[in-house]
Amino acid sequence: MGDSLTNTAGHFFVTGDPLIIASDVAIVLVSLGIVFTLTYFKKWKWLWREWLTTVDHKKIAIMYLISAILMLFRGGVDALLMRTQLALPNLGLLSAEHYDQIFTTHGTIMILFMAMPFIFAMFNAVVPLQIGARDVAFPYLNAISFWLFFFGALLFNISFVIGGSPDGGWTSYPPLTELQFDPGVGENYYLLGLSISGIGTIATGINFLATIIKMRAPGMTLMKMPLFTWAVLGTCIIILFVFPVLSVALALLLIDRLFGAHFFTMMYGGNPMQFVNLFWIWGHPEVYIAVLPAFGIYSEVVATFSQKKIFGYKSMVASIMAISIIGNLTWVHHFFTMGAGPAVNTFFSISTMAVAIPTGVKVFNWLMTMYRGRITLSLPMLWALAFIPAFAVAGATGVWLAEAPTDYQYHNTYFMVAHFHQALIGGVVFGMLAGMYYWWPKMFGFKLKEKFGKWAFWFFNIGFYVCFTPQYILGLMGMQRRMYTYTADMHWTALNFVSTIGAYLMGIGFLCIAAQIIHSLVHMEKDLTGDPWGGRTLEWSLPSPAPHYNFAVIPQISDRDEWWERKRRGEQDALKPRPEDIRDIHMPKNSGVPFLMGVCFFIAGFGFTFGWIAVGAAGLVGVLLCLAHRSLDQHPDHDIPADEIRRTEAALGRL
Amino acid sequence: MAVRMEEVLSRRTGDPSSTDHPGHRLELSTEDGVTKIFGFWMFLVSDVLLFASLFATYVVIYTHTANGPSASELFGHDVSGFLAETLALLTSSFTCGLATWEMHQGRAGRLKFWMIITLLLGLTFLGLEITEFRDFVSQGATLQTSAFLSGFYTLVGTHGAHVTLGILWMSLILYQLVRFGLNAVTARKFYIVGLYWHFLDIVWVLIFTVVYLTGVM
Amino acid sequence: MSMVRPPALERAPGQARFPWSHVAGYALSIVLTLAAFWAVLGHALPTKPLLAGILLLAVLQILVQLVFFMHVGQDSKPRYHLWLFSVAMFFFVVFVVSSMWILTFNTPIS
Ligand code: HEM
Ligand SMILES: [Cu+2]
DSSP: OHHHHHHHHHHHBOOSOHHHHHHHHHHHHHHHHHHHHHHHTTOHHHIIIIIITOOOHHHHHHHHHHHHHHHHHHHHHHHHHHHHHHSSTTOOSSOHHHHHHHHHHHHHIIIIIIIHHHHHHHHHHHHHHHHTOSSOSOHHHHHHHHHHHHHHHHHHHHTTTBTOOOOSTTTTOTTTTSTTTSOSSHHHHHHHHHHHHHHHHHHHHHHHHHHHHHOOOTTOOGGGSOHHHHHHHHHHHHHHHHHHHHHHHHHHHHHHHHHOOOSSOSSTTOOHHHHHHHHHHHHHHHHHHHHHHHHHHHHHHHHHHHTSOOTTHHHHHHHHHHHHHHGGGOGGGGOGGGOOOHHHHHHHHHHHHHHHHHHHHHHHHHHHHHTTOOOOOOHHHHHHHHHHHHHHHHHHHHHHHHSHHHHHHHTTBHHHHHHHHIIIIIIIIHHHHHHHHHHHHHHHSBOOOHHHHHHHHHHHHHHHHHHHHHHHHHHHTTOBTTOOOOOGGGSOHHHHHHHHHHHHHHHHHHHHHHHHHHHHHHTOOBOOSSOTTOOOSGGGGSOSSOOTTSOSSOOOOOOTTHHHHHHHTTOGGGGSOOGGGOOOEEEEOOOSHHHHHHHHHHHHHHHHHTTOHHHHHHHHHHHHHHHHHHHHOSOOEEEEOHHHHHHHHHHTTOO | OHHHHHHHHSOOOSOGGGGOOOTTOGGGSSHHHHHHHHHHHHHHHHHHHHHHHHHHHHHHHTTOOTTSOOHHHHHTTOOHHHHHHHHHHHHHHHHHHHHHHHHHTTOHHHHHHHHHHHHHHHHHHHHHHHHHHHHHHHTTOOTTTOHHHHHHHHHHHHHHHHHHHHHHHHHHHHHHHHHHOSOHHHHHHHHHHHHHHHHHHHHHHHIIIIIIIHHHO | OOOOOOSOOSOOTTOOSSOHHHHHHHHHHHHHHHHHHHHHHTTOSOHHHHHHHHHHHHHHHHHHIIIIISOGGGSOSSOHHHHHHHHHHHHHHHHHHHHHHHTGGGSOOO
16 A cells, blocks of 8 residues: 555656756745745735736736746756766766656757747837837736746646656657657646647737737837837737647647547558648747747847947838748758658758848848947847857858758758757847846836846857857767767767857856846846936836836827937927826726636646546636636726826826 | 726727728727727637648548548448538528627617527537537547548547537627627627637538548549 | 717618628528539539539638628728738648648558
8 A cells, every 4th residue: 555655656756866856855945935935024915916916018028037037047957967968978967768858848948938938028028118008909818828828837847846757859759759659747748838838829929919900109100110019020920820730739649649549640540740740830930939029129229229220121021021921931941851852842942041031131231230330338239249140150050951952961960959059049049138138127127237247148158159069060970969978989079078068158157147137136226217228119218117007198109219219309208298198097907817727727737647637627617717707807997097197107207 | 997998008009090990880889899809810810720730630641541431431421411510500600690780780689689599500510510420439430540530530529619619608798798788898799709600610611621522522 | 887888870871771791691602512512422523623623612602701791891991800811821721732742752642
């Protein structure tokens, strides 16, 4: 009896590996610490009222940002574990199985639970302020999106202590990931965690599209929109077109695993390559989903810190739109080696190269914006500058990979690993960091101090090249991706060792960012101007952080760089509210239901992960009840009286 | 109240023409309504691609019958079943359209009447589909039999699940129409569920053609 | 809570007293369905043209739903939703057809 109990517990809780036991202990301690702190400072109510039930886009942005940074940490620890294991031949830090799990969680977390929330943090923090809106189109749905992301990520992350991590790679190709070859719950965690957060992502796409199309301040025509907003528009379009495809791919694989269907099995007519096909119909555009917002950030940052209008606005817009269509037509370059035949491979080779053109146009425009500008090298600008060479290399190696015949050489080698890390780190992470530094004062009301930030920048950048340049060569020398170790006679040791040093340098860079945030919190200098960088767009006309309702009076827009033009003409006050124009403002009420809905999804996901169909179904019923509750809610809003707004604005010195 | 809130939230957009919508359409009489209907169209966009993926999978594997029954063996001998399903759903789309039309005339009573008819037709469709599935399963054609059948049940079943959800949803709106009467909010809600219903008909037309008719061929 | 009373229930000029367009749409959809059905059961054409024919009928049928029931012509301007919906339809076709094209190698030659 006692024996069988430990057995079940041993299956349920992962116990074997000392590394995992250590993290178990750490997780328990940290959770206890959080519970204790909240209780000690009597903060539970505050947490519930101000955060868990909020529908305010500015707060949701902060929650996304915190999650993204935490996930960057977890993904980063995974990366360092792998790099440590590969530093020298035949190391025994990680077993083959454990290595499999770690590259799977690393890749999945970095893309879906780090990059995605990071871009959503930026969407939420910026878009409504940039277009002169009081919130997004559907604030309640926005909260649902966040909680679906959050609980999806939670579900994925608990796998390594309860039941075991997924180990089929972030691409999760069948037939390897079918029940027959991959029993256990790890893969189910992957499928359900991603499905749940994927629903939230689709909702975010709908929400921001509606916001941008329907809620711009009067006068802001499409061609007067700031480029970040344009980039978000393009991103949302791609999200709507491809995220459903991922949902289906995951769902079908789950049906195979849970209900014994034969979509992707080896027997009974299944076709595993259809999963691969669906996965990449989503997977390639996903890269653009992550990088377009970064492009938008570069456009804002480069213009601001060069004190110039962006060069080639119209071609920027055209490039974004071109990318969001052509980007959906290149996916087969991820499986040229499947051998679909020359016609297929040629088509997708060419379309891949074609999509590099609009990207090139954008890089050219950024350079032309900087040309003869008055450049200030603040942190956001530094990261934007670092992006250009990194992305140039990534783009160039990408075009090599896009040639189907040569790809037979590079495919699934470290050459490819180096390529996509250059694109994802150099393109996305650099962009998100630039955006974080740039809008941090707007989000939190104080600036991040430069000191540790500069250290972080240099450690990260040097580490970045030290880590990935050797990997290109390793790839050409024949080192395959996802190898958990190698022997000394391959002559890969030196380059791998250097690469690991680079990874650690990046780790130090990350710690410097953490130190910078703590340092700036302790020695906080409030941003009282609302416009610390000499900004150009509407968000900088507001105080930092913006009041709950953003705009006391919705401004009338006449220029692309509205705020900049007003400042130039000495008309800043025109964007301040006049007391007589202030009316009551109707805002959505806070609600605990989105959080609850996330919990229901979590229960459903957990149930299906373990094959407990009843639990899963119960969770889904809970979801339906939450939806019905919302539909029947007659008073989802409240008024902020004009007097209160006048008082708030006066306190901010704007009346 | 609910109306006014989002009216202010969702200010006029920068496009000068955006406020020019037909005045006689209650669901479009508030900015909130316009925004939500737009949002729903965007949901439909994502649903189009969801079905695209299911169809793509189906057409890739529908010949992979693995010693199980093929499409023509399954649907070929009795075409009346899926024809009846099709007619039920087409008619329900029509009655749903009539409901919308009555709504635009401001006649709440007839609106509710046609909603009930639509719901009944939807239930008929579901009943027929469940019978059909049970029949196939009793012949030994299950989800686990072959890739073709996995694809078939999942594609057609996903549509069926959409219809089920549509029935629950429309019932909820019907309740609200009874409870709160016809106003800008309930009109928008019904209009949206109506769009959803017509959209399911579009998907069914494709299923009818790509799954059943080619199966019979 | 007093809801805003339906503001403009007056009939817009030219609005019919009978839902002619709905009836026409319904009639069309039935005709199109039965036509496809009859063509297949009666083997009206050889396989390939038959396939093309019923796909064409399906497309027409979809247009009927969109125009007669979903009123896509009468929505508020600007009609961005229609643009996006059309692009979605385009990608529907692209994803389905290209999947067949890409994975044909896997089909047993018949
Ligand atoms: C902080 C620096 C990073 C380091 C040192 C690093 C290192 C690694 C290593 C060692 C692997 C495993 C390669 C293999 O065994 O095949 C890997 C895989 C991967 N990484 Fe990173 N990584 C970093 C950041 C990122 C970021 C920021 C992203 C995405 C936004 C990312 C996405 C991926 C993906 C998708 C994989 C493939 C996983 C798989 O094979 O299933 N990485 N990375
Ligand atoms: Cu790609």
